[in-house]
Amino acid sequence: MQKSTRLLCSALLCLSFGGTACLSLAASNARTQQKTQAEAARAELQQKLKALKTDINKTENAKDHANDALAESEQAISEADRSLRDLQDEQIQTEDKLKQLLEQQLALKTQVEKQKTQLSAFLRSQYMRGDSDRIKLLLSGDNPNRINRDLQYMGYVSQTQAKMIESLRSSLQAVEKNTQEAQDAKADLDDIAEEQKQHKEDLEKQKKKHAALVSQLSDKLYAQKKQADNLQKDEQRLSNLVSRLNQLIEEQAKADKARAEQEEKQRQERIAAAQKEKARLAEQAANDKKTGKKPAPIKSASNNASNPNAIDADEPPKKNRVETTASGEFDRLKGQLHLPVKGEILARFGTKRGDGPSWKGLFIKAAEGTEIKAIASGKVIFADWYKGYGNMVIVDHGDQYWSLYSNNQAVLKHVGDTVKTGDIIASAGNSGGNEQSGLYFEIRHQGRVFDPLNWIVVK
Template identity: 40%
Template sequence: MPKKISICAPALRAAATCLLAWSALTLTPAHAAKKTAPSSPAAPEIAERQADLGELRGRIEGLRKDLNTSEENKADAADRLRESERQISRLQRELHELTDQRGRLQKRLENLEQQSKDLAVTLNQQQSQLEKLLYKQYLRGTPDSLQLLLNGDDPNQVARDLHYFSAIALTRAELMGEINATLDKKRALAADAKERAAELKEVEAQQQVRVAELNKQREERKRLHAQISDKVAAQRKEIGNLQQNEKRLTSLIDRLSKILAAQAAKAAEAARAAEAAKIAEAARQKTKPRTEPESKAPPRREETAEAPRQKPAEAENNYEPVASNGNFARQKGSLRLPVRGTVSGRFGSPRDGGGTWRGLFIRAAGGSEVKAVASGRVVFADWMRGFGNILIVDHGDAYLSIYGNNESLLKQVGQSIKGGETIATAGNSGGNPESGLYFELRHQGQPIDPMKWASLK
């Protein structure tokens, strides 16, 4: 018997290994993210919010068209740069989105590859267990139960042997099931990897196309700017030109504020109706009714600072906004300015060309990341005369933050953002002579001093 075993056991181990060798066909490293499962039907509340968002976008789009129409009534040299700067902003946003998508795909690829390695280890362990089990079964043989009884062996020993052989058979079946399940997972991972790899390749190809288009648009803007730079500079020095730009922005803010106030009133009415329904339901169930929450006092109107006539010294901002939640008014004094750079124009100080600064101008290199000072929702993102690519964020309670002269806008109307999230890149769009960011804070439509809300320390 020992001689027979020494001859056949290696062959048996090889047979057990060969039985499962076909699993290696599916063992390519995993490469990408699985497609998200189809989302379940939207709840009524979600559908209502989406409808409100669609309404907001529609009204702001109408406002944007009105603004463009009014700007076309008077020619301005910087307007020749408008389409080029818009295209640069669009391409930069698409590149930013593609970069995020590429990052997610690569992260998913790494995750799938790790899963594939883990499954390979599991499969090897399962194969080893099956090999040992088959070897033990071979050593013991598979005797017939009747033969055991006829041999005159102890019935109790016979029962124990039969139970042992039954347990081995059951364990073998379970192991085979586990191995098949592991192999199925490996095949699914391999197929997913192949699909994600194709997606990643497509995203990278799109990135290359966008980069080429972006470089082309930048060259076009550079050429146009060289042609009209003298005229742009002359128009910026015209008395009243800056005031007209500020008036245009104020008009936009006023109209946006009305739209946002109407939406807030609608939301408040819906909240009151929902609360009343809850109270009525509680009354029907004979429980203690909830009292209506006390209405908050309307936020105090911030007074604008009187404009000092002397030009203040420049200051350096070396900090960036961080993630923030909660009521915007409570963050007064703790905000950070949206971009690192030199604060060269301050609220209330005189501007070249007439008027006073109603916000801050922060000099920064083109392409510097502009971050939201606090959480909110984008309510305007487009090109505007005098401010170039401008983005406006609603923080609630009639507070708005305004980011102008950007090279690109990375967010669109309706998108929710978090404090510290990158929303744009600094530039000199709109005919601005310096690269940087124009930044304003407004409350109830009135400009307020950002330096009373933010710190450089």
């Protein structure tokens, strides 16, 4: 009944205000409903976006943790590889020592047996001769002193040989003891090396798991564009590192120059003092000549030659120079250097790097563990893990020429180490999140990158 009444009222309203008003009211209700639906959809979309951002943040955090774990694995593998190499060197040294001890032991045994045989033969002959021989000697009518001396000599010989055998036995026991200790040490080294090898294998397995997780997370986050951004950031960080190192080198050069200038100033002051003293002595000699006194000898610059502390006023000042880690002639080696590792060059200087910046060096394909060699002599100024580059080594060749070696499996040198051309400084790998095993290699001068192939002998 109430529903019918409402319908009737609505009909009367429509009749009173006309059909147009009714249509307008219906449209208004429809728009209100659409607005409500749109707001609900927007709120739902905002919730989805918020949830998606939360998921992205979680995934990015998970990827960061995976990258950190991967970095730790790579650093641990580098340390394990270095320890394993040290243990192998110790094993070789212990085996050499053990070989020498065994040879010494064999020689002593042979000598002991020889002395025992001689003593046994001597005692047997004495036993066969018996006391009658000694009595015959006493009654032979010979010189009694000679007889007594001969008898004492026979006793002395047997005692001496017995002492010699005892000494040899003592030496043999000492050698056997050292041999046993060397064998025990070798066994311990073998056990430690085996444990270290197993530890490295476990680390390699962990590294593969971390790398697989990083790869999955990278795919989920459309890693190609993100990787390009990370590469630019990594490049900026490396450029900052280069700038800081250049600044340190320049500061050192300024300090060396200031020290050289101070030394030159002190040298000039000593020269002036020497000249002043020379003039004073000359004046004194002239005065002594006038007064009739015997003049004191004046030491000339030539007389000072025998004095290592003398200063020659005509000595030219030493040329100011900045000491470098190498000969300072690295630029002369252009076109004569060799690649740090043999392998296929997968990426060349200046070529496009996916969606990221161009390659600033070479990427050379090489199996894990392949030896990486220094292209020239110099000093190691960086040897550590670096984000985006993995285990990295930088060698300063003097005159602000650097060579960079990254993505290594293991770093085999420390900061401050001096290296020569061809020295092994690292082993190839894929640290830094690289999928391909190999070496990333750069040559820089004053922080600027150059095409390494212009410096390499092309075969």
